[in-house]
Amino acid sequence: MKQRAIYPGTFDPFTNGHLDVLERALNIFEEVIVVIAENSQKHALFTIEEREIMTREVICDYSGVTVEVLHKGLLADYARQVGARSIVRGVRQVKDFEYEFQMSLLNRQLYPEVTTVFLMPNVKYTYVASSIIKEVAMLGGDVSKFVHPCVLEMMHQKREELNKQ
Helix, strand or coil: CCCEEEEEECCCCCCHHHHHHHHHHHCCCCEEEEEEECCCCCCCCCCHHHHHHHHHHHHCCCCCEEEEEECCCCHHHHHHHHCCCEEEEECCCHHHHHHHHHHHHHHHHHCCCCEEEEECCCHHHCCCCHHHHHHHHHCCCCCCCCCCHHHHHHHHHHHHHHHHC
């Protein structure tokens, strides 16, 4: 049986930091499912469909990776449904760990067979957060070293759309 993990997030947008964590996960797992989730507590810039398109484009050259969308439901239930025994989470700082640790314990209660694997990105991505990237890009700043070219293009398009409103 292949070792399968899920890598969930809102990925609004998918950054080079996300890609770095994914690459690290692929060194451990044979198969990683990137799960794009809705999060009612976050205000997304991109629709879930746009996030799916961007993410698929970014990971298209990687083997062992698929992209799925989770519109609703519990992550633990999704992991069980797809036979994933691991949940990959990127942790950049202590604040991230505190939240992720709580979620890990909750997911373990909901699906005892699941293990959360915390991966730290390359140091050059420790300050890269989707929220910061979005803000800089929407204000016209250069974020080209933090995102894939297709993500950069979609961010430019989104900024133009918002400026027309």
